[in-house]
Amino acid sequence: MKPTDIKNPEYFHKVVDCQYACPAHTPVPEYIRLIAEERYDEAYMINWESNVFPGVLGRTCDRPCEPACRRGRVEKEPVAICRLKRVAADNKNNVEQYMPDIPSKKNGKKVAVLGGGPASLTVARDLMPLGYEIDLYDDQGKGGGFMRSQIPSFRLPETVLDEEVNYILDMGVLTHFNHYVSSLKAIIDKNYDAIFVGTGAPRGRDLPKLEGRQEADANVHIGIDWLASVAFEHTKKIGKKVLVLGGGNTAMDCCRTARRLGGEDVRVVVRSPQADMKASPWEIEDALHEDIPIYENHVPKSFVMEKGRLVGMTFELVRAEYDENGKRTLVPTGEDDVYMACDDVLMALGQQNAFPWIERDLGLEFNDWDMPVVDEKTFQSSIKNIFFGGDAAWGPKNVITAVAHGHQAAVSIDLYCDNKDVSQRPAPHVTLVSQKMGFHEWIYDSHVTEEERHIVPLADKEKALKDRLMEVELGFDSNVGYEEAMRCLNCDVQTVFDESRCIECDACTDICPTSCINFICNEDEQQLRQDLTVPANNTEQELYVSRPLKTERVMVKDENVCLHCGLCAERCPTAAWDMQKFLYTVTKSYTRAS
Secondary structure, rough: OOOOOOOHHHHHHHHOOOHHHHHOOOOHHHHHHHHHOOOHHHHHHHHHHHHOOOHHHHOOOOHHHHHHHOHHOOOOOOOOOOHHHHHHHHHHOHHHHHOOOOOOOOOOOOOEEOOOOOOHHHHHHHHHOOOOOEEEEEOOOOOOHHHOOOOOOOOHHHHHHHHHHHHOOOOOOOOEOOOOOHHHHHHOOOOOOOEOOOOOOOOOOOOOOOOOOOOOOOHEEEEHHHHHHHHHOOOOOOOOEEEOOOHHHHHHHHHHHHHHHOOEEEEOOOOHHHHHHOOOOOHHHHHOOOOEEEOOEEEEEEEEEEOOOEEEEEEEEEEEEOOOOOOEEEEEOOOOOEEEEOOOEEOOOOOOOOOOOOOOOHHHOOOOOOEEOOOOOOOOOOOOOEOOHHHHHHHOOOOHHHHHHHHHHHHHHHHHOOOOOOOOOOOOOOEEEEEEEEEEOOOOOOOOOOOOOOOOEEHHHHHHOOOOOOOOOOOOHHHHHHHHHHHOOOOHHHHHHHHHHOOOOHHHHOOOOOOOEEOOOOOHHHHHHOOOOOOOOOOOOOOOOOOOOOOOOOEEEEEOOOOOOOOHHOOOOOOOOOEEEEEEEEEOOOOOOO
């Protein structure tokens, strides 16, 4: 194998698994260390730079960082990264003093952002410090988009959302709330320099051809519309017997909300096995904790009406069969259909994009799925000054993905308005700094704790189910936050090897707790992975390979299982190993010229 090029910023970026997995590439270990030091303001602002909504995401994020967490590879449970984000948000002081200065003299460029959700707000947050004038249009009365209309208050208190939305709006964004954009042409005619479309995926899926669907319409509700109606207090009650169709996070929000609005017998009914449900495992756990059963392998067959009123549904029982490629087929079991009584049905079967307000004669190209054709790197449409992001670009995802889209779309808008090539993306900001204080002392705490993952306390269930606005998760206090933060393995503090200092004494291999360091003869990668003391079978994580040493052997380290404990650097008699903190930040529009 060729020597590893550690000067390539993407090499160590990939080693910081949590940050690499985060769509917005939040510097996770950096803010976790600050939480351990009780420097909450700084921890919050590091989050805010990347993910814009730390308090929101500390409660509601889909947590792609946690399955990637290195701690999860040496123990069963990853660090509670998401809930630590909330620790910073809950314990911060007034951070307005740290917000970017907004120039009073504008740059002469005006941008419209359509939709008030996370993608649009991120675009505004990134462009306002550069002197852009931003007009934000949304049909709701406040900013936040689906964060406000589709995430229940018992998961996300309105005060938290308002605070973080207002950090952006208070930069001077001109808001047009309660304004439904019915024509893209009308927006184009206002001669904006650029337009960003972040209108989400506002249409919930239905089962229009199911027997009895039209007759039952008064008591059948589209999940995302129903959640919005509850959020804006248009809907305040529901029947005692409720069926929720669907297995995603929206279904979990619907069933838990229904329990709080008077549903006594609330059931989730899914076509698939529970193991295949799209909902996050913790969302499923929360629903089960609130005594909501999940009926798997039930395919909706008909709505049952009596005297013009919905009284129940019938379902066909199926089983899942998988081919050699893992593709699932639902096969009827041949058993009798199952009848379930109900007063109301909530459909949470997925979401679709809807663009009835975009005229088809503007020159905007659409694909076969009636979605705008959008460049995946630049977020630019076929009309060069119109950009898309969030769910409006490629369908439903999550808040953190929408934020990541917003950052990149803002870069493109700024490049476009500056008459630059939008395909030439700015490089990330990278630093690699030694953590030495003394020969065997480090600036960071390298101790690897054996604490198990802490469980977030919950409000009393009986009280929570009586109050739609009561937040269920109570969050970690500062003491538990510290203990959980100490579980982080500091995987952004890299083990950097200097071949010229190495005397091949093998002291580092003797002390390494995971036997990830090897001094062996070089081979091709496939063979080399098998020749290590512990075979490196995770091919998604690269090997760290040195240049040839004096014996012609090479140092090979399996980055996949390294604990970043620093024992190799402490043990090495010649300082061939050093612990160097790697900080990687994705360039934003407001930093690309700095």
